[in-house]
Amino acid sequence: MTSPLSPQALAGVRVLDLSRVLAGPWCTQTLADLGADVIKVERPGGGDDTRSWGPPYLKDSQGADTSEAAYYLGANRNKRSIAIDIANPEGQALIKRLATQCDVLVENFKVGDLARYGLDAETLRAINPGLVVCSITGFGQTGPYQDRAGYDYAIQGIGGLMSVTGERDDLPGGGPQKVGVAVADLFTGLYSTVAILAALRHRDATGQGQVIDMALLDTQLAMLANLGSNYLCTGKAPGRMGNAHQNIVPYQVFECSDGHLILAVGNDGQFAKFCEIAGRPDWAQDPRFARNADRVRNREVLVPEIAAAIKTRTRAEWLGALEAAKVPCGAINNLAEAFADPHVQAREMTVAMEHPLSDRLKLVASPIKLSATPVQYRHAPPLLGQHTAELLAELGLSEPEIHALSEKRVVA
Structure with a gap:
C-alpha cells in the first residue's frame, strides 16, 4: 500500500x-x-x-x-x-x-x-x-x-x-x-x-x-445520452446497431485480413484522411459520402465498400497507417491484452x-x-x-x- x-x-x-x-x-x-x-x-x-x-x-x-x-x-x-x-x-x-x-x-x-x-x-x-x-x-x-x-x-x-x-x-x-x-x-x-x-x-x-x-x-x-435525445427529438425509438453507430459513419468494427479493428471516424476531415489511406480519395468527393449526414443516410452503400477495402490488408498495416494520420482507430483487446498494454501500464x-x-x-x-x-x-x-x-x-x-x-x- x-x-x-x-x-x-x-x-x-x-x-x-x-x-x-x-x-x-x-x-x-x-x-x-x-x-x-x-x-x-x-x-x-x-x-x-x-x-x-x-x-x-x-x-x-x-x-x-x-x-x-x-x-x-x-x-x-x-x-x-x-x-x-x-x-x-x-x-x-x-x-x-x-x-x-x-x-x-x-x-x-x-x-x-x-x-x-x-x-x-x-x-x-x-x-x-x-x-x-x-x-x-x-x-x-x-x-x-x-x-x-x-x-x-x-x-x-x-x-x-x-x-x-x-x-x-x-x-x-x-x-x-x-x-x-x-x-x-x-x-x-x-x-x-x-x-x-x-x-x-x-x-x-x-x-x-x-x-x-x-x-x-x-x-x-x-x-442513454444521445440515444435518449434522438428519441425525444424525433419520436422514433432507435434500434440495435451492433458495432455500428447511430449517428456517425464509418464508426464500427471492420474485418481485416487477419483480425478486426475499430474505425471511429468522427468528422469529415478524418474521413478524407481515411479515404487517402484506403486508396479511395473519390469517396470523400462523392456527394453521397462527403459529409457525415450523407454517410449516415447512405451507410448501406458506403459501409460494404469500406469493409471490402479493409479486408485487403492486415490489422497491423491498417492501425499503423491510421494512427500515423491521426484517424481514430483501435485494436479489440481481451482483458489480458488490455492490462498488458504499455500505455495502460504507464498509467x-x-x-x-x-x-x-x-x-x-x-x-x-x-x-x-x-x-x-x-x-x-x-x-x-x-x-x-x-x-x-x-x-x-x-x-x-x-x-x-x-x-x-x-x-x-x-x-x-
Missing part, C-alpha cells in the same frame, strides 16, 4: 456505508479512494452478498482459494468493516451512535425497510441534522414501482438499454443483449458520488444535510495491496488522477468484521462491553 503523501480531498469526511453488492459499494469506494473514512456495516455471518459471488476467489500464497470473491474485492478497498445485527435493538443503537459521528450515510435497502429498524433518514437526521443520506434503489422512493426489487439486468431491459445493444434484428445474432458489465449499477454509484459531494458542499455552507434519492432506472435513462491502472489472507491481491486502480490530493490505497478490501473491535472502541465502548455484544451476537 502507498504511504500517505499529502492530505486527501475528502480527509475528515466519514461515511457510514449500509449498502451492499455494487451500486452503493462503488459509490463508497470512490469516496474512500478520495480520502473519506468509510465504515462498511455488514450482517454477521455472511456480510456483503458479493463476498460469496465466486469463483473466482482471491488466492492465498499457496494458490488455494480464500473466502474473498474477486467481485467483492473489486468494490470495497479503503474501507473498514464492522459486523452488526441491525435487527437487534442493541445493534440499532450502535448504528445510531455511529451516525452521530458521520457526515454521510449510504444505503440500498428496499423502500421503507430501514424505518422498521428506526434507522430511516428522518430518524437519523433528527439526531444529526448535518447528515447526508443517500438512498439507492432500483426504482426510487416514489412512483408505482417503488416497492420492486431493482437488479441491474432487469433495469437494462426496462430502461431501454437492451433495445439499443446487440446486433441488428435483421442480421444473424440479432436480438436483445445486455452490456457485459453492470453499467446501471456502476453509473448509479458514480452519480451518487457526485450527488453526495454536492450535498456536502451545501452542508458545509448551511450546516444542513439532505436526503438523496437515487434510482437505477433514472440513471439508466440518463446514461498505473493496477495496484497491488497487502491483504490478510494473501500476498497476491491486485486490483484495478482508480482512474482519478489528482495533482495535489492523489488517490491513496490505504486499506485492502476488509475481511468481514475486521474492524469491529476497533470501531466500537472509537465509539467509547470498553473491552468488556465489546465482548458482551459479541457474546450476544449483536456484533461479530
Whole structure:
C-alpha cells in the first residue's frame, strides 16, 4: 500500500456505508479512494452478498482459494468493516451512535425497510441534522414501482438499454443483449458520488444535510445520452446497431485480413484522411459520402465498400497507417491484452495491496488522477468484521462491553 503523501480531498469526511453488492459499494469506494473514512456495516455471518459471488476467489500464497470473491474485492478497498445485527435493538443503537459521528450515510435497502429498524433518514437526521443520506434503489422512493426489487439486468431491459445493444434484428445474432458489465449499477454509484459531494458542499455552507434519492432506472435513462435525445427529438425509438453507430459513419468494427479493428471516424476531415489511406480519395468527393449526414443516410452503400477495402490488408498495416494520420482507430483487446498494454501500464491502472489472507491481491486502480490530493490505497478490501473491535472502541465502548455484544451476537 502507498504511504500517505499529502492530505486527501475528502480527509475528515466519514461515511457510514449500509449498502451492499455494487451500486452503493462503488459509490463508497470512490469516496474512500478520495480520502473519506468509510465504515462498511455488514450482517454477521455472511456480510456483503458479493463476498460469496465466486469463483473466482482471491488466492492465498499457496494458490488455494480464500473466502474473498474477486467481485467483492473489486468494490470495497479503503474501507473498514464492522459486523452488526441491525435487527437487534442493541445493534440499532450502535448504528445510531455511529451516525452521530458521520457526515454521510449510504444505503440500498428496499423502500421503507430501514424505518422498521428506526434507522430511516428522518430518524437519523433528527439526531444529526448535518447528515447526508443517500438512498439507492432500483426504482426510487416514489412512483408505482417503488416497492420492486431493482437488479441491474432487469433495469437494462426496462430502461431501454437492451433495445439499443446487440446486433441488428435483421442480421444473424440479432436480438436483445445486455452490456457485459453492470453499467446501471456502476453509473448509479458514480452519480451518487457526485450527488453526495454536492450535498456536502451545501452542508458545509448551511450546516444542513439532505436526503438523496437515487434510482437505477433514472440513471439508466440518463446514461442513454444521445440515444435518449434522438428519441425525444424525433419520436422514433432507435434500434440495435451492433458495432455500428447511430449517428456517425464509418464508426464500427471492420474485418481485416487477419483480425478486426475499430474505425471511429468522427468528422469529415478524418474521413478524407481515411479515404487517402484506403486508396479511395473519390469517396470523400462523392456527394453521397462527403459529409457525415450523407454517410449516415447512405451507410448501406458506403459501409460494404469500406469493409471490402479493409479486408485487403492486415490489422497491423491498417492501425499503423491510421494512427500515423491521426484517424481514430483501435485494436479489440481481451482483458489480458488490455492490462498488458504499455500505455495502460504507464498509467498505473493496477495496484497491488497487502491483504490478510494473501500476498497476491491486485486490483484495478482508480482512474482519478489528482495533482495535489492523489488517490491513496490505504486499506485492502476488509475481511468481514475486521474492524469491529476497533470501531466500537472509537465509539467509547470498553473491552468488556465489546465482548458482551459479541457474546450476544449483536456484533461479530
